[in-house]
Amino acid sequence: MAPAAAATVHRLHRHRLRLLLMLICVASSELVAGVHGQLDSVGFISIDCGIADGGGYSDESTHGLRYVPDAGFVDAGAGLNAGINPPYTDRNMAERYLTVRYFPGAGAGAAARGGCYTLRQLSPGGRYLVRASFYYGNYDGAISRLPVVFDLHLGVNRWTTVNVTAPDATYIFEAVASPPADFLQVCLVNIGMGTPFISGLDLRSLKAEIYPEATVKQSLLLLNHDRPTARFAFNRYQFWRPATDYKIFRYPYDPYDRLWQPYGDDSSWTNVTTTAAVDVSNISRSDGPSPILRSAATPANGTRLDFSWSSPEDDDRPPSPSTGNGSSGGITYLLLLYFAEVQRLPSDAARLFDILVDGAAGQRRYAPKYLSAEVVRTTVQGAGQHVVSLVATPDSTLPPILNGLEIYSVQPMAELATNSRDAKAMMAIREKYELKKNWMGDPCAPKAFAWHGLNCSYSSSDPAWITALNLSSSVLNGAVDISFGDLKSLQYLDLSNNSLSGPIPDFLAQMPALKLLDLSSNKLSGSIPPDLLQKRQNGSLVLRIGNNANLCDDGSTCQPKSKRSKRILAIATAAPIAVATLLFVAAVVILQRRRNKQDTWMANNTRPRSNVFKNRQFTYKDLKLITANFKEEIGQGGFGSVFLGYLEDGSPVAVKMCSKTSSQGDKEFLAEAQHLTRVHHRNLVSLIGYCKDKKHLALVYECMQGGNLEDRLRGEASTAAPLTWHERLKIALDSANGLEYLHKSCQPPLIHRDVKTRNILLSGDLEAKIADFGLTKAFAGDLMTHVTTQPAGTLGYMDPEYYNTCRLSEKSDVYSFGVVLLELVTGRPPAVPVAGDDGEMSVHLAVWARQKLSEGDIESVADAAMGGAGYDVNSVWKVAELALRCKELPSRERPAMADVVAELRECLELEAARAMRWYGGGGSSCSTTTNNVSAASVDALSEAQVGELKQDSVLELGPR
Ligand SMILES: *[C@@H]1O[C@H](CO)[C@@H](O)[C@H](O)[C@H]1NC(C)=O
Ligand SMILES: *[C@@H]1O[C@H](CO)[C@@H](O)[C@H](O)[C@H]1NC(C)=O
Ligand SMILES: *[C@@H]1O[C@H](CO)[C@@H](O)[C@H](O)[C@H]1NC(C)=O
Ligand SMILES: *[C@@H]1O[C@H](CO)[C@@H](O)[C@H](O)[C@H]1NC(C)=O
Numbered sequence: 001m002a003p004a005a006a007a008t009v010h011r012l013h014r015h016r017l018r019l020l021l022m023l024i025c026v027a028s029s030e031l032v033a034g035v036h037g038q039l040d041s042v043g044f045i046s047i048d049c050g051i052a053d054g055g056g057y058s059d060e061s062t063h064g065l066r067y068v069p070d071a072g073f074v075d076a077g078a079g080l081n082a083g084i085n086p087p088y089t090d091r092n093m094a095e096r097y098l099t100v101r102y103f104p105g106a107g108a109g110a111a112a113r114g115g116c117y118t119l120r121q122l123s124p125g126g127r128y129l130v131r132a133s134f135y136y137g138n139y140d141g142a143i144s145r146l147p148v149v150f151d152l153h154l155g156v157n158r159w160t161t162v163n164v165t166a167p168d169a170t171y172i173f174e175a176v177a178s179p180p181a182d183f184l185q186v187c188l189v190n191i192g193m194g195t196p197f198i199s200g201l202d203l204r205s206l207k208a209e210i211y212p213e214a215t216v217k218q219s220l221l222l223l224n225h226d227r228p229t230a231r232f233a234f235n236r237y238q239f240w241r242p243a244t245d246y247k248i249f250r251y252p253y254d255p256y257d258r259l260w261q262p263y264g265d266d267s268s269w270t271n272v273t274t275t276a277a278v279d280v281s282n283i284s285r286s287d288g289p290s291p292i293l294r295s296a297a298t299p300a301n302g303t304r305l306d307f308s309w310s311s312p313e314d315d316d317r318p319p320s321p322s323t324g325n326g327s328s329g330g331i332t333y334l335l336l337l338y339f340a341e342v343q344r345l346p347s348d349a350a351r352l353f354d355i356l357v358d359g360a361a362g363q364r365r366y367a368p369k370y371l372s373a374e375v376v377r378t379t380v381q382g383a384g385q386h387v388v389s390l391v392a393t394p395d396s397t398l399p400p401i402l403n404g405l406e407i408y409s410v411q412p413m414a415e416l417a418t419n420s421r422d423a424k425a426m427m428a429i430r431e432k433y434e435l436k437k438n439w440m441g442d443p444c445a446p447k448a449f450a451w452h453g454l455n456c457s458y459s460s461s462d463p464a465w466i467t468a469l470n471l472s473s474s475v476l477n478g479a480v481d482i483s484f485g486d487l488k489s490l491q492y493l494d495l496s497n498n499s500l501s502g503p504i505p506d507f508l509a510q511m512p513a514l515k516l517l518d519l520s521s522n523k524l525s526g527s528i529p530p531d532l533l534q535k536r537q538n539g540s541l542v543l544r545i546g547n548n549a550n551l552c553d554d555g556s557t558c559q560p561k562s563k564r565s566k567r568i569l570a571i572a573t574a575a576p577i578a579v580a581t582l583l584f585v586a587a588v589v590i591l592q593r594r595r596n597k598q599d600t601w602m603a604n605n606t607r608p609r610s611n612v613f614k615n616r617q618f619t620y621k622d623l624k625l626i627t628a629n630f631k632e633e634i635g636q637g638g639f640g641s642v643f644l645g646y647l648e649d650g651s652p653v654a655v656k657m658c659s660k661t662s663s664q665g666d667k668e669f670l671a672e673a674q675h676l677t678r679v680h681h682r683n684l685v686s687l688i689g690y691c692k693d694k695k696h697l698a699l700v701y702e703c704m705q706g707g708n709l710e711d712r713l714r715g716e717a718s719t720a721a722p723l724t725w726h727e728r729l730k731i732a733l734d735s736a737n738g739l740e741y742l743h744k745s746c747q748p749p750l751i752h753r754d755v756k757t758r759n760i761l762l763s764g765d766l767e768a769k770i771a772d773f774g775l776t777k778a779f780a781g782d783l784m785t786h787v788t789t790q791p792a793g794t795l796g797y798m799d800p801e802y803y804n805t806c807r808l809s810e811k812s813d814v815y816s817f818g819v820v821l822l823e824l825v826t827g828r829p830p831a832v833p834v835a836g837d838d839g840e841m842s843v844h845l846a847v848w849a850r851q852k853l854s855e856g857d858i859e860s861v862a863d864a865a866m867g868g869a870g871y872d873v874n875s876v877w878k879v880a881e882l883a884l885r886c887k888e889l890p891s892r893e894r895p896a897m898a899d900v901v902a903e904l905r906e907c908l909e910l911e912a913a914r915a916m917r918w919y920g921g922g923g924s925s926c927s928t929t930t931n932n933v934s935a936a937s938v939d940a941l942s943e944a945q946v947g948e949l950k951q952d953s954v955l956e957l958g959p960r
Helices: 420-432 481-488 505-510 531-537 563-568 583-596 601-603 620-626 669-677 708-716 725-745 800-805 809-828 845-854 873-886 897-922 935-939 944-955
Strands: 043-049 056-059 065-071 080-083 099-102 111-121 128-135 148-154 158-163 169-178 184-192 199-204 218-222 236-238 269-273 293-297 304-310 334-339 352-355 360-366 374-381 386-392 403-411 454-457 463-469 492-494 499-503 516-518 522-526 542-544 548-551 616-617 635-637 642-647 652-658 686-692 696-702 760-762 769-772 832-836 841-844
Touching: 043 897, 128 184, 148 169, 148 454, 158 169, 158 184, 158 218, 169 548, 199 374, 334 386, 352 374, 352 620, 352 725, 360 374, 374 873, 463 686, 499 542, 516 809, 531 542, 616 620, 620 669, 620 686, 620 897, 708 760, 708 809, 725 760, 725 769, 725 809, 725 873, 725 897, 760 873, 809 845, 809 873, 809 897, 832 845, 841 845
Parallel strands: 043 065, 463 492, 492 516, 499 522, 516 542, 522 548, 616 686
Antiparallel strands: 043 199, 056 065, 080 099, 111 184, 128 169, 128 199, 148 158, 148 184, 169 218, 218 403, 236 403, 269 293, 304 386, 334 374, 334 403, 352 360, 352 386, 454 463, 635 642, 642 652, 652 696, 686 696, 760 769, 832 841
């Protein structure tokens, strides 16, 4: 494959930034195509961004380098493809400039990664040339919106700003980088000045020796300043003097495919050229001579060559403070001068010159070697103009020459990436569960772009590591991926509220730093690894595994409580102000009627699947046995005591005894009983069985180890730690889910009618379930309201509209739930004692809270037990405001439970982001989500309050 002269295409209309296609008229040798994300046989990756997947081709202009589509490199689903538009679809443009991938949508407001390319299978610490190119070509038909400005990142550090001002200009940026890991990412960052796009991305493996200045700690960025007589902004020049032709040399003339452009016309310079081969083995790969250095500049008349460059005032924006490499005054340039004598000198001739930089001697009496290339490297400090002079020594008979030059700026890679083990685990997790979020580029760095749901620890000298991962409610499917186990520093892993299935894997027990593992509300099955149980047992791990229907042993038991803490283990009972109804009576009556075969209700019902009959029937003797003769009383209901019991298989149950019989058994009541027995939801407490044995009536429920919410919030006997805001939000969300199920998923819909903190029960790992359906009522499916004869409920929670009109709708539950939310926020009971004109009096919690909130006083509203900084202020505001909306009059103004669920979910995300920052400790913060106050909640607040919110969110960003 003899190098041939490059045939070039001459452009009549000249634009200084215009890239002209260099056609090389040599039969192309097909190179083995690179697999997605990997190097090809010459150690290159050549990506034509924006072409269809599968559409690779061999590029003529580079002797057949294989260009591949970008689908395998860019994050799945990131960006869109587009072709450039006429008249820019110039036939003479290289094919890679005809399409782009663009990244719309990201970066509303703050800067955000638009998309990232990951180049894989590299050698950690190896050296690579990376080239990104951009040709706008009116691809989006929005040419009038130019300029488009966005940032380019190399790994986690800012590389440069791409400022696209001309539709027909090609912007090319090159860098030499040494990635710390076996992959390198190039990211486009939306800075709010237009949609980032990219035409091409190349990576070239370099021989380790050739750019030793590029290290893991610093990259070399090819200077990208315009020179008046050069066509492109990149500063790598050769001195093949252009007459009418214009040549850019690249592969195969440069084995690394660096782009060399002509220096441009300069009348005081001329050229000396050889046709002989120049040995480049000392500066390059030893695979052959290169034409690039066969021509040299030399003064037309005189004894010196001078050239200069200056860093323009607008030289990039100051680096972000976190990179800490100071102002442009701290710029360091690396200047590489290439020399090879191209003339055979007679014995009496000599070419000797001094190399001066800014007037100071760099190298004295330098003599280029005949047909052997050398490079002289000089570091130049500081901003402003720099002058390089090659000055013939007095005894030299020939003027100086210069064959080529490059100018780089040396960019410290101050921002450290996530350690590669964590980063790769996260990428594998992202791939496995097809997660989108903002998960692009490096997981932890730069801090401003850290992936949502992560908490990282940063250090100035070591790569970041991941301490917390929240993938709660992230629609995860399938098994728990093994990559989680690679997150060796992870302390907090929340996988709750997903659809993970299969067994709980053993490797979770081997995660050395793990302190909290939440697997609750998934579809996991099988048994819990003993190692995990042991960690839980010895207190080194908080393990949450509730609501996994097929998990055969949840490892928790209702331990009999001491007398003092009896109240913790309780089963709530209705304390209605009006109708006293008891579910178990219904069960009994149903049973009796059925036995008597007189049950017309059953016969007439089209959907007779009443679980009362599937539920287990206990005799009084059974109950005596399982409660060890009613030994352990764990609560006191309105109609009798609740006892702890254990079934034969050891599972704990709560046995609610009825101390008196009731003959109340009207049809309506029977229907209610039927509804209860057919509801099954993880946030509704479930009935295990009943007892109807002569006068003994009892219900057997699942045991709720955490007691009821009222006791947990205010119970003086409770020894448990105060609930955190995160726990409160989860409880709120669970309960709201249960209510939403009653309202929306039951046919006919059910209204609980007695929603209150006492009727929200907690499992050992604080999963909340709605209990006590004694007052629950069905309302005809198509009617929005239902008139009941007698309103029922609990004072303080009861919807005044319902009370006054007897018109029942699901919005009455919403009202009561609003009170529950306020209790969760404030920790206070529905009636708050206040000092009035005539001494001590009580006001309703809602009135009190509304007053405080209107003063913008969130601190006095939020429960002090949560701790001053123990919550995300925005989410507390949001919940308080939601609670008040739940209590609106008329009731149609109230949100539906589905809306409540959605808002609580958002609040939980806000809090989870904050909690994880906190949980990770170590003074780190991911300043990502705290100022995400939803527009809706901001609307509802006064301007002054919004001001305060902003202040708070700023405070959130600071290190803790
Ligand atoms: C982009 O370039 C244009 C023309 O040189 C200049 O006026 C503008 O200030 C630049 N914009 C940015 C953000 O650098
Ligand atoms: C200088 O370059 C021009 C154009 O490439 C060429 O025609 C000429 O021969 C060169 N001069 C020398 C001395 O090699
Ligand atoms: C390469 O450099 C070495 C050491 O500087 C020198 O001995 C050798 O002659 C050089 N080779 C060529 C081909 O110039
Ligand atoms: C070379 O320099 C001399 C003296 O400065 C001048 O007279 C002459 O015209 C110059 N020649 C060219 C080709 O510039």
